[in-house]
Amino acid sequence: MAYNDVSNQFPAAIKLIIAGGFGVGKTTFVGSVSEIEPMSTEEVLTEASIGHDDLAGVGDKTTTTVAMDFGRITVDAHHVLYLFGAPGQDRFWFMWDELTNGALGAVVLADTRRLADCFSAVDFFERRNIAFIVAVNEFDGSYHYEADEVRTALDLKPHVPIVPCDARVSHSATTVLIDLVKHLLSAQP
């Protein structure tokens, strides 16, 4: 198997997750920062694999097709960053473990009109000890809340940053990613 002979030519892939409720702007966010048109790939998953790695003896499995949006940013000659938009609907929770495996961190996009939509993403990352920040996507006509109000509403720990963002604007979305990486660095021992 030709694993090693050209492997030093491969850039290392870095993964960050963009999460949040359905329709909050995850795909828009990925599109704003990606150097390629955001792409979508499907993964066909067996619902029987929920919470189990062992597929032995699977009898009544049903399959679900989940589309994942992703974008790419070339960091330097040796590193490529991939941003994966995590499907927000609760019925796709079973695939989050696979999706977040190997991710450095996550952005939880929040829409102040529907803050409750991101509760489950916040819960997930807290339970899995995956570092995240909350970016409040400020749509036209969205209510403006102070960060403290959002923190209270989401019951966020004091160390989790809350930043404003306009997912449509590349500069703004890139700044959110920078804020996430700074948050990861600040947690270093």
Next chain:
Amino acid sequence: MRLDDMSEFAEDPWFDDDAGRLVRPYTVSNGRTQPTAKMDLLSMVMTTGQVSHRRLDIDHAQALSLCHQPISVAEVAAHMRLPATVTKILLSDLVDVGAVATRAPSPTADPTDTPLLETLLDGLQRRL
């Protein structure tokens, strides 16, 4: 399975904008659901230049044609409009015949890898 054995199963990957792919995805993989090489969505693949696309059926040749530069499994899947699992099977076939080299799935990213985080921070800040 050798690729030569699969040529009889090869069909044009007709694609209709409305109907989508006209060949069922797992027809492409000849019914197989497990790749022989361990790959994840972010495994990187690249052509070795050792195998001519003329020796391959059309789906494998199309996959190979996407691999001139290092590219992730996810990107190949998106370009081919195939489920990731089927794409992994096609690419692992190409690995098995020496047409494509792959970087084994990277170890779980280490969020305490400070040099990596600093590299990422620099790269993002240059984009502002």
